[in-house]
Amino acid sequence: MRFEDALFNWLQIQLVAEGRPHDGAALDTRDFFLQILTEDHHVTQIVIDKVDDTMIHVRYEKEGRSKVQMIPREAGEQLLNDIKENPKYN
Template identity: 35%
Template sequence: MKSLQDALYNWLTIKVVADARMDDTAAQDTADIFLRILRNEHHIHTINVEREELMYLITYQVDENEKTVKFPTELIDVMLNQMIDEPEKFKNYPNK
């Protein structure tokens, strides 16, 4: 994934879902894939997320440089909100 911004957005969107649906193995696996992309392709070794009312703040470290990006909560939470609003469309198939 070329863009760090896109990788952070994709990771955070699925991380929010994975955190809310701990038994959703697809969400867990996808969040892990995006985290590996952040680490391997973008060399991020520390990453923290803080949710405020209107924004998610991601603070991350590359080498010795700490940076922060923001994403609107409504943009990040849209996938989880869809899953909550229409659970019949998002069945969970946990490992047995």
């Protein structure tokens, strides 16, 4: 899986896990993408560093260097919003 895809998928499911802390499937899926990021892409730390009106700033460490990836907020929050809007999942 490409790094950018793994990072985006981790972000989306991290937001779901934060919004639904008792959702075991979300937690397992988050851990799956974290494993891809750490094992395949050698990321050692990853956090949502900042959220502003338009962007989510994801800070991670790779190869001993701290980096920031900015992802459009609307795209990052889409999965959580879809889950919230579908009564089947609530």
